[in-house]
Amino acid sequence: MSAGRNFLFIPGPTNMPETVRRAMGGAQEDQRAPDVPDFTLPLFADLKKVFQMKTGHVLVFAGTGTGGWEAAITNTLSPGDGVLASRFGLFSQLWAELCQRHGLAVDAIDVEWGEGVPVAAYAERLKADRAHKIKAVLVTHNETATGVASDVAAVRRALDEAKHPALLFVDGVSSIASIDFRMEEWGVDIAVAGSQKGFMMPTGLAIVAVSEKALAAMATAKLPRSYFSFDDMLRMNKNGYFPYTPPMTMLRGLRASVDLLLGEGLPNVFARHHRMAEAVRRAVGAWGLSLVAKAPQWHSDTVSTIWTPPGVDGAELVRHAYRRYNLSLGVGLARLAGKVFRIGHLGELNELMVLAALSGAEMTMRDLGATLAPGSGVAAAEEHFRATAPKTN
């Protein structure tokens, strides 16, 4: 292997901070030890701060975001229940499909990729649904395939204006802990996050925030569930334990992660992500390229999906960056395969890491025949960083 470290700029997993790595390096431990609740109960409480919620609960499963999607519906819905969804990228599409597999009546609005949740269309559907057949509304807060962020608060307003009782479910896998997300203020009923994005950990935890209203829905929900049962989990979590062996090593890492996030302060975390993202967007502009996200309102602060330069294949670009420069970029997914590449800019990042990735991207594009000027993206990002540098002493 060649010398030197990999530069990881996919939209998850993200770079793991040293304190998280250390927290996960300890010996295995007894999940039923008397002092386990001294560890778990404060962790559960602090997780709620990350989701910006005071009521409800945050449940942690060994799993991934896909497991979180499944948990959301199987704990609250029954076969045939109506679900309002929208499809504007691979992940929003997959969640809708998952609902169909479980026998739900999904109304999935297709939106052009590059835009986000169609709030107006949602509002219309909700108003029209006098019978309240729609039991849940799905929002993919940040579509990782297209680099598009959606307006969750607007969906809440649409629900409120229609006086519609449907549950509001949010896929926050690539937004929560990186982009402002307000569980309680926005009236979200279930929010799904994963360990390997804003939480800066290895993949392997589905982190699911649940409102009191969603918990109440369990009473009538008839979809079968066992592993992801909220009920089993809550009954044991209440005392700091788990219904089956919990992933303690990952939970130790999660503790370190939450400490980092709350220590930095969520507003600072969000501002830092915005600053990094904006630097990437400046570079994209300097290269003469454009984002899949159609307008600034859709710009994602965690991932940029970029149309490749003329004549350059996106898959080849990603492969070349990896093999020649040890830079990991994201490929185009589904209908975007070959046409785009993605730069993940979330988690444990600073200016020089981003600049390294940008220099790797521009070398790669030039290697593959693109005509952009060497150093052009880096220069634009540098100027942005300099102009927005926080005060240091």
Place this chain on the structure above:
Amino acid sequence: MSAGRNFLFIPGPTNMPETVRRAMGGAQEDQRAPDVPDFTLPLFADLKKVFQMKTGHVLVFAGTGTGGWEAAITNTLSPGDGVLASRFGLFSQLWAELCQRHGLAVDAIDVEWGEGVPVAAYAERLKADRAHKIKAVLVTHNETATGVASDVAAVRRALDEAKHPALLFVDGVSSIASIDFRMEEWGVDIAVAGSQKGFMMPTGLAIVAVSEKALAAMATAKLPRSYFSFDDMLRMNKNGYFPYTPPMTMLRGLRASVDLLLGEGLPNVFARHHRMAEAVRRAVGAWGLSLVAKAPQWHSDTVSTIWTPPGVDGAELVRHAYRRYNLSLGVGLARLAGKVFRIGHLGELNELMVLAALSGAEMTMRDLGATLAPGSGVAAAEEHFRATAPKTN
């Protein structure tokens, strides 16, 4: 905290070998990198060796054994399908209950705790089921609550003698990689293992071996499934990838674990477990105590469940051992609560580790008023170890 390390003698999680710990300490990585299959495909192949199978597949999910149980049934069965099960401890009981939750018609034979799978009763039920309403037979290979091992091969014979086509599902969470388990020779269709027992890793992986026959059953199985879908997993695994972000850090640990197991040789691993287990049983005898397992045929080589001395509460015993001697023992579960304590003796263990645990157990029992002689259990175990020591140079 007091100085010195914890002695972990619960039946999982188990002690993590240094090479596994190191393998899990690396940076996060791109799960779609071009060289990922160079890592995953050999891992999948070597996992089959651990299950002693040549056909079929081993699938790895972020999850736990409970998730594996759910995966087994949702991928192969339909609502109302008959399931033959037996209950002789908390875990065999929970699996049967999980099947019921998913709408299966479970015939669960209650067996006295301390015995294992009732082969004769199974044989009878299978012969009687001319209509083949039973679609799956469940066997808990090693009941972790009671320290009882069952005879999987005998269940296979019962199926064969009845010429019954039902699928054979085995919970091998606390047996596989520690006790001899032969997927192919015994005609097992799905076997469920977890990372935190014989694989000597943190909790967080459900490792599920699936026969070709079980795979074929997916075509007609109507239980809803998404996260644990074999189909999605197999389609991507074929090329070395995954349908959603895989827990790469854990997979790196699993590689190290499999290397250790195959490097030592499965027969040696099993013999080592037997030797450690026998030492514990000698100590139990020297203390004048007895096992919940009613006869040697049921003795588990991974966990011993021991009736407490007269007047000693099991929960108090476990708490005292932990707080005073930093020794983690297993508590009694369900109807055994307070009446027993458990010593897990699986995974990365050697003679002195076991002797330390035994000395801690005997000090604890004496502290709580039991009348056994100091050093008595240790002496019996020492003599066993000396008599069975492998040749060294």
Place this chain on the structure above:
Amino acid sequence: MSAGRNFLFIPGPTNMPETVRRAMGGAQEDQRAPDVPDFTLPLFADLKKVFQMKTGHVLVFAGTGTGGWEAAITNTLSPGDGVLASRFGLFSQLWAELCQRHGLAVDAIDVEWGEGVPVAAYAERLKADRAHKIKAVLVTHNETATGVASDVAAVRRALDEAKHPALLFVDGVSSIASIDFRMEEWGVDIAVAGSQKGFMMPTGLAIVAVSEKALAAMATAKLPRSYFSFDDMLRMNKNGYFPYTPPMTMLRGLRASVDLLLGEGLPNVFARHHRMAEAVRRAVGAWGLSLVAKAPQWHSDTVSTIWTPPGVDGAELVRHAYRRYNLSLGVGLARLAGKVFRIGHLGELNELMVLAALSGAEMTMRDLGATLAPGSGVAAAEEHFRATAPKTN
């Protein structure tokens, strides 16, 4: 390799606590960074607490105890200076020899191995030395070869009674941070410690405490010195830096070590060592064996040197324990080779770790033909531990 961990019971290096290991796992760093003094200055201050001194300095060199011995004399003495020493084990012998190599006039009193510093003889020599030709008095606080502790305070009294101005140098490599050592109260001028004993770290640091009086002696000391120069080190340490690249990784570990020691409290650390040592001595008695240390006043709380049972070779015993039971014991050194074995009982240890080592030692001795009863040493130690257990809740 066989499964399971090594039991490290040599008198250094000792078992490394998890927090020390973690503290040493970070990235390399710039030793001239502006924030380095924020780390080093408090460390230097806290090290003084471990030596129980308020004036003077503690200097840390990449090196070992041998380097510390050399540092002590080359910084304070001139060729031909008189040194009063005593030899009662390999290490006291080597230090005297080192002084001779550097051209000092060493008066080394030979003492029977099994006893410690001959305070009466020292007092006599000091009184007789009216011309004050003796410039330094050497005391090996804990002779690691024989398991003998000496009375440093008594030597100080002898100096005071003789009104002798000689410097008092103490080899505290295997005592400091484990056995009570009082730099200031005892008027010690230079004390030498190493990282791999009571500090529970890897080998590689010579930790040298220096009194103001010793520092003043530098002005006239003519022995050549560069690497171990106190002067160069102090000049840079004053501002938190070093005269050449410091071993920052080790210093990070030292910070964690000092935090552990001061967090537990030195009196508790010393009491814990005494309790562990006493358990070993009870086992030795139960085995019918005896210590090289001739009387309780000489008993070391960090290492026990034990005469082997009749017919058992000490080197063979140590080799067998390592190869068969993964137990590392200390061999006999110099004239004790083959006749003894040593159990180190210092650093990060608890009851079960010690009991494991004792069980390994008794199995080993029985394997080699000794007639002691199985479990006898363990039983004696267990009873001691039970009788002296700290209150827990």
Place this chain on the structure above:
Amino acid sequence: MSAGRNFLFIPGPTNMPETVRRAMGGAQEDQRAPDVPDFTLPLFADLKKVFQMKTGHVLVFAGTGTGGWEAAITNTLSPGDGVLASRFGLFSQLWAELCQRHGLAVDAIDVEWGEGVPVAAYAERLKADRAHKIKAVLVTHNETATGVASDVAAVRRALDEAKHPALLFVDGVSSIASIDFRMEEWGVDIAVAGSQKGFMMPTGLAIVAVSEKALAAMATAKLPRSYFSFDDMLRMNKNGYFPYTPPMTMLRGLRASVDLLLGEGLPNVFARHHRMAEAVRRAVGAWGLSLVAKAPQWHSDTVSTIWTPPGVDGAELVRHAYRRYNLSLGVGLARLAGKVFRIGHLGELNELMVLAALSGAEMTMRDLGATLAPGSGVAAAEEHFRATAPKTN
């Protein structure tokens, strides 16, 4: 602390590869165990390959390069012996001073900083020294203060042409394992390296290569030595052991380091360093700045010392880079303080790491008022990297 990793671009310590870090994370071990020689003897042998020597020995001390300098002279010389040296930077100056402290008769030729060893002047002195009063000739292969590499082979030729028997000592602390160094071909008698530069480890080892001729000189050398005694070390190393407790954790890291170096192949290691260094030099040129090294013959492939832009203070530049961009650069030392900054480009580095450092340097200089164009240095380095990229597939 702010998020994201530090970029370490000082000329040592350098970035630690993951395999080295892992190799150092293990438990402490018995340095006298029977299997230690199985580890140490092959390590000693492989270290000779790194120095490109077949005869002689490589000795490893807990220490630093300064200790290595001291070891070189105290093992081979006697008070009053003549030493030919030259001073053209802080480190060459310090080594000459160290010789003086030990009573040697040093003839130190002052050379303008920015040039290296004055071969012609050396040749002249050696020819004139008919009486062979010069016993040793010192060469600082790579002066870390000025970024100047010297021609060791030419000094050997000067010795040979003068038929002079003096020993040739080389300070290779910041060259060995990064820049071509040929112990045997160049007739070097002692070469000093440290762990924290080309060996990519933490600081804490002095690695000293010694020729047979230098070993023979020990017989008559009268300077006192103990800790750094070659004789004691060789006598024990012969059988794989050490005269005092060795830094086993560091030695485990050294094994991993040597495996990396020999695995990559020394010529590839040297070529990689040259490629990284040249990229930095291209950036310096693009910025309109110049190196302290006066001509290409003096260019160092491990560190570039760069005159600051007009009006920019070097210390302020380094402080700003660290505080604002988490970039560690080297300050100017001694007479260069404030006038230069240094970029270390040795060890575990790849293209993107170097580009990140260059972008940080150019942002810093612009922040401090320099007029260079944003992205200019990065662009020049990118073009160099692209033009010289090794083939990948």
